[in-house]
Amino acid sequence: MAPQYVDDEDGARRCYPLMAQLRPHLATEDEFVDRWRRQVADGYRLLALLDGPRVIALAGFRVQENLVYGRFLYVDDLVTDGALRGGGHGEQLMTRLKKEARILGCDRLVLDTPLDNSLGHRFYFRNGLLAASLRFNIAIAQ
Numbered sequence: 001m002a003p004q005y006v007d008d009e010d011g012a013r014r015c016y017p018l019m020a021q022l023r024p025h026l027a028t029e030d031e032f033v034d035r036w037r038r039q040v041a042d043g044y045r046l047l048a049l050l051d052g053p054r055v056i057a058l059a060g061f062r063v064q065e066n067l068v069y070g071r072f073l074y075v076d077d078l079v080t081d082g083a084l085r086g087g088g089h090g091e092q093l094m095t096r097l098k099k100e101a102r103i104l105g106c107d108r109l110v111l112d113t114p115l116d117n118s119l120g121h122r123f124y125f126r127n128g129l130l131a132a133s134l135r136f137n138i139a140i141a142q
Contacts, residue, residue, distance in 0.1 A: 001049060001050060001051065002049075002096075003047040003048065003049050003057075003059070003092065003093055003096045004047065004048055004049075004050065005045060005046070005047060005048075006046040006047070006048050009033055009037070011046075011048070012032070012033050012036045012037075012046070013029055013033060014048075014053070014055055015032075015046065015048055015055050015058055016029040016032045016033070017055075018055050018056070018057075018058055018079060018081055019032055019058060019077065019079065020032070021079055021081065021082055022058075022077055022078075022079035023077070039060075039062075039076075042062065043062045043063060044060060044061070044062045044076065045060070045061055045062065046058060046059070046060045046077075047059045047060075047061075047093060047096060047097075049089050049092060049093060055081075056080065056081050056084050056089055057079065057080040057081065057084075057089035057090060057092070057093055058077060058078070058079050058093075059075060059077065059078050059093040059094075059096070059097055060075070060076040060077035060078075061073055061074060061075045061076060061077075061097060061100070062074055062076065063104050063106060064110075069107060069108055069110060070107045070108075071104075071105060071106050071107055072101070072106050072107055072108045072109065072110050073097065073100060073101035073104060073106040073108075073109045073110070074110050074111065075097060075109065075110070075111035076111075078090065078093060078094070078097075078111065080093075090123060090127075091126075091127060094127045097109060109129070111124070111129070112135055115134075
């Protein structure tokens with residue numbers, strides 16, 4: 001099974017239960033689809049790994065450019081169904097993301113992960129990613 005692009009609303013809706021494992025703050029399927037639609041307009045792509053009709057792993061990404069990295073592929077989301085972790089699905093998506101980065105002319109692949117995500121850190125290290133910086137942020141009251 002090869003990762004497939006999610007290019008329509010029905011496909012995005014099928015991805016919601018899995019994305020909610022990674023992003024539990026997305027309270028409803030409609031909220032997720034609305035955000036997905038807006039992000040797609042800005043270049044976001046979603047890759048799904050399927051087992052029949054079931055979405056078992058997802059990767060969301062976009063191409064960005066800045067003065068630090070040049071042109072790079074930024075991975076917004078990477079998740080495998082919690083019941084299926086350790087089966088190589090994340091590695092399959094990571095391999096595809098690296099290939100996408102090369103095809104899209106990116107100099108590197110970049111992602112952020114929480115400092116307390118030690119299992120994720122181990123996965124990223126095994127897949128050749130190195131911790132190169134800390135990202136600082138602050139919530140801006142509206």
